[in-house]
Amino acid sequence: MNAEAAIVLRGLSKRFGTGDAWALQGLDAVIPAGAVSGVVGPDAAGKTTLMRLLAGLLRPTSGEVRILGLPAMNGDGGSLPCVGYMPQKFGLYEDLSVLENLRLHARLRNVTGPKREALFEHLLAFTDLGRFAGRLAGRLSGGMKQKLGLACALIGTPRVLLLDEPGVGVDPQSRRELWSMVIGLAGEGMTVVWSTAYMEEAERCAHVLMLDEGRLLQAGPPAAFLDRVRGRTFLARQPEDGESCRRTWQAWASDERSEDVLVQGSSVRVLLRPGVSGVEELQPTAPRLEDAYIDAVGGIGKEASPFTTFPAVSDQAEGRPVIEAKGLTKRFGAFTAADHISFTVMPGKIFGLLGPNGAGKSTTFRMLCGLSRPTEGQCAVAGIDLLRRPGQGRAQLGYMAQKFSLYGDLTVTQNIRLFAELYGMSRQAVAERESRLLAALDLTPFLHVQAQSLPLGQKQRLALLCATLHGPRALFLDEPTSGVDPRTRREFWKHINALTGIGVAVLVTTHFMEEAEYCDDIALIYRGAMIASGTPDSLKRSVRTPDTPDPTLEDAFIACIENYNSEHPQ
Numbered sequence: 001m002n003a004e005a006a007i008v009l010r011g012l013s014k015r016f017g018t019g020d021a022w023a024l025q026g027l028d029a030v031i032p033a034g035a036v037s038g039v040v041g042p043d044a045a046g047k048t049t050l051m052r053l054l055a056g057l058l059r060p061t062s063g064e065v066r067i068l069g070l071p072a073m074n075g076d077g078g079s080l081p082c083v084g085y086m087p088q089k090f091g092l093y094e095d096l097s098v099l100e101n102l103r104l105h106a107r108l109r110n111v112t113g114p115k116r117e118a119l120f121e122h123l124l125a126f127t128d129l130g131r132f133a134g135r136l137a138g139r140l141s142g143g144m145k146q147k148l149g150l151a152c153a154l155i156g157t158p159r160v161l162l163l164d165e166p167g168v169g170v171d172p173q174s175r176r177e178l179w180s181m182v183i184g185l186a187g188e189g190m191t192v193v194w195s196t197a198y199m200e201e202a203e204r205c206a207h208v209l210m211l212d213e214g215r216l217l218q219a220g221p222p223a224a225f226l227d228r229v230r231g232r233t234f235l236a237r238q239p240e241d242g243e244s245c246r247r248t249w250q251a252w253a254s255d256e257r258s259e260d261v262l263v264q265g266s267s268v269r270v271l272l273r274p275g276v277s278g279v280e281e282l283q284p285t286a287p288r289l290e291d292a293y294i295d296a297v298g299g300i301g302k303e304a305s306p307f308t309t310f311p312a313v314s315d316q317a318e319g320r321p322v323i324e325a326k327g328l329t330k331r332f333g334a335f336t337a338a339d340h341i342s343f344t345v346m347p348g349k350i351f352g353l354l355g356p357n358g359a360g361k362s363t364t365f366r367m368l369c370g371l372s373r374p375t376e377g378q379c380a381v382a383g384i385d386l387l388r389r390p391g392q393g394r395a396q397l398g399y400m401a402q403k404f405s406l407y408g409d410l411t412v413t414q415n416i417r418l419f420a421e422l423y424g425m426s427r428q429a430v431a432e433r434e435s436r437l438l439a440a441l442d443l444t445p446f447l448h449v450q451a452q453s454l455p456l457g458q459k460q461r462l463a464l465l466c467a468t469l470h471g472p473r474a475l476f477l478d479e480p481t482s483g484v485d486p487r488t489r490r491e492f493w494k495h496i497n498a499l500t501g502i503g504v505a506v507l508v509t510t511h512f513m514e515e516a517e518y519c520d521d522i523a524l525i526y527r528g529a530m531i532a533s534g535t536p537d538s539l540k541r542s543v544r545t546p547d548t549p550d551p552t553l554e555d556a557f558i559a560c561i562e563n564y565n566s567e568h569p570q
Helices: 047-054 098-108 113-127 142-153 172-187 199-203 222-229 242-253 289-296 361-368 390-394 412-422 427-440 456-468 486-501 536-542 553-567
Strands: 005-015 022-032 036-040 062-067 083-086 160-164 191-196 207-212 215-220 233-237 258-264 267-272 323-332 335-345 350-354 376-381 397-400 474-478 505-509 521-526 529-534
Touching (some): 005 047, 022 047, 022 191, 036 199, 047 160, 047 191, 047 207, 083 142, 113 142, 142 172, 160 172, 172 553, 191 199, 199 289, 242 258, 242 486, 258 486, 335 350, 335 361, 335 521, 335 529, 361 376, 361 474, 376 390, 412 456, 427 456, 456 486, 474 486, 486 505, 521 536, 521 553
Parallel strands (some): 036 207, 350 505, 474 505
Antiparallel strands (some): 005 022, 258 267, 521 529
8 A cells, every 4th residue: 555645634624504513523634545545434424524525525614635735625616636526326417328427527527539438438348337328327226326426436537536435225246346446446546535334345445534423533444443342252153043143132232241232144243341251152253343333432222122112013923924925026018027036024034135236126025015016926914915905905014215215394293193194093002102212213302303304314213113103013124224334223223123022024125234134034136036045144155165164145145146147147
């Protein structure tokens, strides 16, 4: 890594409005040249504010940012020409094609003539988007959109590239491809700053800035963060069944000796508090950056989920599935989006649907929610046929959409009351559940705040509250913690595990492999077909090789797809 500083922050602070809290306060840091540096932290930590300051889109309240020796904002109040910026949300024109987006960004960067055409050819080859040059950007998969965003940010051949949470909503295979491209750019001397809420992304960086509430907690190479948790990370191994694992997780989550607890297949990962020793049932394991992050922000909360005290919604001893899919098939003309998908989810179990962007997960999910009618097959919730009695079936399920789908111009209270009316709840039932959930989900201070103004973590909590307000027997979660930091993710899954304890059956789609580890069973959907299924540990075992003796779930995900491609070439 080049020791030369590409970016220097001196006393950098930013506040929006005189009475508002500081978005960033007193940041002093150096970001090295010719390497990938990560900016990590929870929602509202200041990551996007920092990225926009680096891009010259915001002026600091105090302090300064210097990029390659120059102020980040040029004399005209704009960005430096040596900086490329890919914003957090897809900032391209969805009604323009891939090539038209590139041409637009080239004009904005004043890149013209033969040089422009050669650059387009290079970028389309680099991102493997040449086959899709004429496709509208809005019709690209999540991974392809991110690649197009990267290509547009690279027009003008910047020396510094800023990527604001590029891995959010992208499947593991596309995320790995994106990372490989970025590593290649850094290898050619480009300085890359990659902001993220995902610790495994930050762990791959050469240098990391860890933010919380606008302050810099620590900066340095990832290995330097691990010293604070060395000797405190352990595994509690369990039989390969979800019940044993969840019981162990619940026991350690409430144990004052633990600072963090995480499900990993049939094991439970435990981060002990400093000074705790003599825990014989635990086996030492290597620390990770995520352990250091959780330790730096004070560990996870010990409060029990309010759902643990709610009445059971299903008799888990009955042995009848709550969610049933039988030969579900969906065709759009000649295209088959889902091809004879079959599985069941029992009371108190978590079933995960994994797959690349555009594989057919969301199509399957929508059919099971009663939002899309299958071309063939059957689907039922709580024994109610969704094709014959869709209204009654939907009343038995709660749905948390992939994108925040509540009413942004309504307050928290108004959203809750609206959903209560839609579910036909009595005032007494609403009052009883609402007060307990508001307090437990820490939403009481936001009652009169418009939903669109909530931080991401609070939006997720409100969506969960509205999805569970009526006491459903099935809960459908579509990428529920996309872009959420580890501590908020732990809290969310504490509530989901509590819901399984009262018999709720959970169906979850996710691109985040840590989330998939909570599942009792997983189905991998690819090209519309279910190509693999089993427990997280059984899927990992199925791809074990001498070169990869201890594969991760991400390794299993990618290996299954590669094996399927080799056996079923297109």
